Amino acid sequence: MVPAWLWLLCLSVPQVLLEAQPAELYVEVPENYGGNFPLYLTKLPLHSEEAEGKIVLSGDLSMVAEGPFAVDPESGFLLVTRALDREEQAEYRLQVTLETEAGHVLWGPQPVLVHVKDENDQVPHFSQVIYRAQLSQGTRPGTPFLFLEASDGDEPGTANSDLRFHILSQVPAQPFTDMFQLEPQLGALALSPQGSTSLDYTLDGHYQLLVQVKDMGDQASGHQATATIDVSIVENTWVPLEPIHLAENLKALYPHLIAQVHWSGGGVRYLLESQPPGPFEVDTEGKLYVTRELDRESQAEYLLQVWAQNTHGEDYAEPLELQVVVMDENDNAPVCPPRGPPISIPELSLPGTEVIRLSAEDADAPGSPNAHIVYQLLIPEPEEGAEEIAFELDPTSGSMTLGAAPLQAGQNILLQVLAVDLAGAEGGLSSTCEVAVLITDINDHAPEFTTSQIGPISLPEDTEPGTLVATLIATDADLEPAFRAMNFAIEAGDVERTFGLDWEPDIGHAQLQLCKNLSYEAAPSYKLVVVVRSVANLVGPDPGPGSTATVTVLVERVVSPPKLDQESYEARVPVSTPAGSLLLTIQPSDSVSSPLRFSLVNDSEGWLCIKEGSGEVHTARPLQGIQPGDTYTVLVEAQDADEPGLSTSATLMLHFLKAQPALALPPAPVPARHLCTPRQSQGVVINGASGNSNLASEQGPYSFALGPNPTVQRDWRLQALNDSHAYLTLALHWVEPQEHVVPVVVSHNDRMWQLLVRVVVCRCNVEGQCLRKVGHMKGMPTKLSAVGILVGTLAAIGFFLILIFTHLALSRKKDLDQPVDSVPLKVAV
Numbered sequence: 105m106v107p108a109w110l111w112l113l114c115l116s117v118p119q120v121l122l123e124a125q126p127a128e129l130y131v132e133v134p135e136n137y138g139g140n141f142p143l144y145l146t147k148l149p150l151h152s153e154e155a156e157g158k159i160v161l162s163g164d165l166s167m168v169a170e171g172p173f174a175v176d177p178e179s180g181f182l183l184v185t186r187a188l189d190r191e192e193q194a195e196y197r198l199q200v201t202l203e204t205e206a207g208h209v210l211w212g213p214q215p216v217l218v219h220v221k222d223e224n225d226q227v228p229h230f231s232q233v234i235y236r237a238q239l240s241q242g243t244r245p246g247t248p249f250l251f252l253e254a255s256d257g258d259e260p261g262t263a264n265s266d267l268r269f270h271i272l273s274q275v276p277a278q279p280f281t282d283m284f285q286l287e288p289q290l291g292a293l294a295l296s297p298q299g300s301t302s303l304d305y306t307l308d309g310h311y312q313l314l315v316q317v318k319d320m321g322d323q324a325s326g327h328q329a330t331a332t333i334d335v336s337i338v339e340n341t342w343v344p345l346e347p348i349h350l351a352e353n354l355k356a357l358y359p360h361l362i363a364q365v366h367w368s369g370g371g372v373r374y375l376l377e378s379q380p381p382g383p384f385e386v387d388t389e390g391k392l393y394v395t396r397e398l399d400r401e402s403q404a405e406y407l408l409q410v411w412a413q414n415t416h417g418e419d420y421a422e423p424l425e426l427q428v429v430v431m432d433e434n435d436n437a438p439v440c441p442p443r444g445p446p447i448s449i450p451e452l453s454l455p456g457t458e459v460i461r462l463s464a465e466d467a468d469a470p471g472s473p474n475a476h477i478v479y480q481l482l483i484p485e486p487e488e489g490a491e492e493i494a495f496e497l498d499p500t501s502g503s504m505t506l507g508a509a510p511l512q513a514g515q516n517i518l519l520q521v522l523a524v525d526l527a528g529a530e531g532g533l534s535s536t537c538e539v540a541v542l543i544t545d546i547n548d549h550a551p552e553f554t555t556s557q558i559g560p561i562s563l564p565e566d567t568e569p570g571t572l573v574a575t576l577i578a579t580d581a582d583l584e585p586a587f588r589a590m591n592f593a594i595e596a597g598d599v600e601r602t603f604g605l606d607w608e609p610d611i612g613h614a615q616l617q618l619c620k621n622l623s624y625e626a627a628p629s630y631k632l633v634v635v636v637r638s639v640a641n642l643v644g645p646d647p648g649p650g651s652t653a654t655v656t657v658l659v660e661r662v663v664s665p666p667k668l669d670q671e672s673y674e675a676r677v678p679v680s681t682p683a684g685s686l687l688l689t690i691q692p693s694d695s696v697s698s699p700l701r702f703s704l705v706n707d708s709e710g711w712l713c714i715k716e717g718s719g720e721v722h723t724a725r726p727l728q729g730i731q732p733g734d735t736y737t738v739l740v741e742a743q744d745a746d747e748p749g750l751s752t753s754a755t756l757m758l759h760f761l762k763a764q765p766a767l768a769l770p771p772a773p774v775p776a777r778h779l780c781t782p783r784q785s786q787g788v789v790i791n792g793a794s795g796n797s798n799l800a801s802e803q804g805p806y807s808f809a810l811g812p813n814p815t816v817q818r819d820w821r822l823q824a825l826n827d828s829h830a831y832l833t834l835a836l837h838w839v840e841p842q843e844h845v846v847p848v849v850v851s852h853n854d855r856m857w858q859l860l861v862r863v864v865v866c867r868c869n870v871e872g873q874c875l876r877k878v879g880h881m882k883g884m885p886t887k888l889s890a891v892g893i894l895v896g897t898l899a900a901i902g903f904f905l906i907l908i909f910t911h912l913a914l915s916r917k918k919d920l921d922q923p924v925d926s927v928p929l930k931v932a933v
C-alpha cells in the first residue's frame with residue numbers, strides 16, 4: 105500500500121499534463137480475505153479543491169451495482185466490501201471519474217486494474233476416475249502409452265496449479281513392483297525398462313495402478329487426488345509383412361488396398377514412408393493403399409516403412425517394412441538404336457563378314473519374355489527362290505552378316521530390321537530399325553586400254569620432236585578417284601627412248617610423243633608396248649591383257665629435193681668461144697647426196713649442152729649472130745637420179761662478151777703437177793691470174809674452160825672453185841700415165857686466153873699417190889722405160905705361172921719329195 109501511495113504522490117505533480125490519459129492503477133486483493141471489510145485498497149490521486157464533485161465508479165457494469173468495490177468520498181480511497189474468489193473472477197477493470205452535478209468531468213477517468221491474488225483453494229481432479237489402457241507386447245520401454253490428465257482450478261502458472269503425477273501402487277506387483285513408470289509432470293505412463301523385459305511372460309495379464317496427482321509442484325504439501333488405471337496386456341500383432349507383388353498399370357479403383365498392419369496397443373497413429381517416395385498411404389486403421397497406377401519402368405520396387413506411434417509421435421516399436429515389387433507388363437516396345445552414319449563395307453568382302461550387331465533395347469523387365477527381342481530382316485526381302493542373298497540376319501543375336509550375293513561398290517543400301525519382343529510370339533511389340541550400309545570401293549579393277557592395237561601410224565622421218573603421235577585412252581572400272589589414278593609406261597620396243605609419254609594420273613589418257621629425230625635407216629618401224637597401271641595398290645586379280653597396248657609406228661623415208669650449190673648461175677662468154685668450150689659446172693650443194701641428172705629446159709637456140717652426170721655446161725656450137733652485151737638465160741633442171749620425182753632448177757645466165765683472140769700462153773714455168781691413175785680424189789688447182797700477172801689486181805671473176813680438143817675434153821674435167829681458181833681433175837678412171845699438157849681457156853673481163861697446164865699422170869701406189877722411184881724422180885718416164893717395165897712385169901708373171909703349173913704337175917705324181925718342190929720357188933725369189 106505504501107509504495108502505491110508514494111507512486112501516486114509522485115504522479116500528482118504532472119497530473120495536469122497527463123490529464124488526458126492518466127496511467128492505469130494496479131491494485132492486488134488477496135483471494136478469500138479473512139479480515140474486516142471494507143478493505144481499503146488504495147487512495148485515488150484526487151485534488152482536494154475539487155472535492156465538491158461526485159465520484160463515479162464504473163467498470164464491469166453487472167458487478168458495479170452491488171459490486172464489491174466503492175470509493176470513500178471523504179478519503180478518496182478505493183475499497184472492497186467483501187471477500188473475492190479468484191476462481192470466480194480473477195481481475196476487475198474499474199474506472200473512476202469526478203463529475204459535477206451537471207455531469208461535467210472534473211477529473212479522470214482514472215483506470216484501475218484490481219487483481220485477485222490466488223490462494224491454493226482448489227483440489228486437482230483427474231479427468232477420469234478409472235483409466236483403461238491396452239498395452240501391446242513389444243512396446244518400447246519409455247514410450248508412453250497413456251497420458252493422464254488432471255486439472256486444478258487455481259491460477260495457472262503458479263505453484264497452486266503445478267501438478268505432479270505418481271504411481272502409488274501396482275497390482276499385481278509381479279514380476280516386478282515397478283513394471284511402469286509415470287512421468288511426473290506430463291502424466292505419461294510407459295513401461296519401465298524392467299517391465300518391458302518381462303512383459304512377454306505375463307500374457308493376458310492385467311495390472312491395476314493407483315495413481316495420484318498433487319499440486320504445489322514438488323513441495324510436500326498441497327492438494328491431491330487419485331485415480332485407477334486398468335492396464336490390460338495384449339498380444340503383439342506388429343509382425344513382419346510378406347512382400348507384395350503389384351502389377352504395373354493395374355486397372356483398379358484407387359486408392360487400392362494392398363495390405364494392413366495393426367498395433368494392438370491403444371492410442372496408436374500410423375505413419376508411412378516410402379523409399380523411394382511413392383503413391384502409398386496408410387489410414388488410421390493401418391490399411392495400406394496404393395493411390396494410383398504404378399510403372400515398373402520408372403520404379404520397379406518400393407520399400408515401405410510403417411510406424412506405430414503414440415499421440416505424441418513417439419514410436420511404440422521398430423517400424424514394419426513392406427517390400428512392394430512392381431510386376432512387369434509388356435508395355436514397352438523394343439527401341440532401335442539411333443540410326444548412325446552409313447556403315448562402310450568394302451566391296452568383295454567375304455560372305456559372313458559382320459555388318460552390324462543390332463541391339464534394340466526393351467525397357468520391360470530384363471530377362472522376361474517382355475524384353476526378349478528377336479530380329480527379322482524386312483528389307484531387302486529375301487527373294488523367293490533366289491540362291492544367293494546379300495544379307496543374313498541372326499534372329500536372336502541380331503548379328504547381320506554378308507551373304508553370298510555380290511554387292512557393287514557405291515551401293516547405298518537401307519536395311520530394315522523388325523525387332524519384336526515376346527521372342528517374336530503373337531502380341532509382341534515391335535519396332536523397325538534402319539541400318540544404312542555403303543559399299544565402298546576397293547582398287548580391284550586394273551585400268552585397261554580401250555584399244556589394244558594402235559596404228560600403224562606413219563611418221564615422216566623429219567617429224568619434229570615433241571609431235572603428238574597418238575593418244576592412248578584407258579579406263580578404270582573402280583569408283584574411287586584414287587583408285588582410278590593410273591600411270592603409263594613404254595615397256596618395250598623403244599630402247600633409244602625415241603618416244604615419250606605424257607599423262608596426268610587422274611585423266612585416263614596418255615599422249616605418246618616423239619622425243620628424238622627419227623631415222624628411216626636406223627629404225628624403219630617401231631612396235632611400242634605401252635602398259636597402264638593403277639597408281640594405288642591393286643587388290644585382287646592381276647592386270648589382264650587389256651592393260652597393254654601396242655602402238656605400231658612406221659617411219660616414212662623423206663628424201664629432200666636436190667639442192668644446187670648456187671641458186672642461179674652466170675657465165676661470161678666471149679662471142680668467139682669455140683664449140684665444146686666448158687662454160688661452167690653445175691654442182692649439187694652437198695657432195696654426199698645421191699647423184700643428180702642434169703638437163704637444159706629451154707635452150708631454144710641450142711647453143712649449149714650439159715653433161716647429164718657431171719653438170720658441165722659446154723658450148724654446143726659456135727655462137728653466131730650474137731652481139732657482145734647480149735644475155736641468154738636458160739633453165740637448168742637437176743633430177744635426183746634415184747628419185748626422178750625430185751628435181752630442182754636454176755637459171756643460167758650467159759653474158760656475151762666481145763670476141764678476143766685467145767692467147768695461147770706458153771706453159772707456165774711452174775713445175776709439172778702429178779696426178780696418179782686410176783683416178784683418185786686429187787686434182788690440180790689452177791689460178792686464173794697465173795698467166796696474166798699484170799691483171800692480177802683487177803676485179804671480176806675468171807671463167808675457165810677446157811680447150812676444144814675432144815681428147816682433152818674426154819680425159820679431163822675442170823671445175824670452178826671460186827671466182828679466181830679452178831680445179832682440174834681426171835675425167836676418166838684411167839688416163840694414160842704420161843705428161844699431159846692440158847689447154848685451159850680462161851676468160852676475164854672480156855678477155856680470153858689459154859693456159860697450158862702440165863700434168864704428169866702416173867700410176868697410183870697403195871696410198872693413192874704417185875708411184876715414184878727415187879732414181880727416176882727427175883725427168884719424165886720415157887716410152888721406152890715404160891715398155892721395159894711392162895715387158896719385165898709380163899715376164900715375171902709368166903715365170904710364176906710356169907712355176908705354178910710345174911708344181912701342180914709334180915704334185916699329181918705324189919712320189920716326189922717336198923724339198924724338191926720348194927727349190928724353184930727359192931730360185932725365183
Ligand SMILES: *[C@@H]1O[C@H](CO)[C@@H](O)[C@H](O)[C@H]1NC(C)=O
Nearest residue numbers: 565566567568569620621622
Ligand atoms: C634433228 O633434226 C633437226 C632438223 O632435221 C636438226 O636441226 C637437229 O639438229 C636434229 N637433232 C638431233 C639431236 O639430231
Ligand SMILES: *[C@@H]1O[C@H](CO)[C@@H](O)[C@H](O)[C@H]1NC(C)=O
Nearest residue numbers: 706707708709737738739755
Ligand atoms: C628459159 O626460161 C627462163 C625461166 O623461165 C627464162 O627466164 C628464159 O628467158 C627462157 N629462155 C629462153 C631462151 O626461152
Ligand SMILES: *[C@@H]1O[C@H](CO)[C@@H](O)[C@H](O)[C@H]1NC(C)=O
Nearest residue numbers: 789790825826827828829830
Ligand atoms: C680460190 O681457191 C684457191 C684454192 O683453194 C685459194 O687459194 C684462193 O685463195 C681462193 N680465192 C678466193 C678469192 O677465195
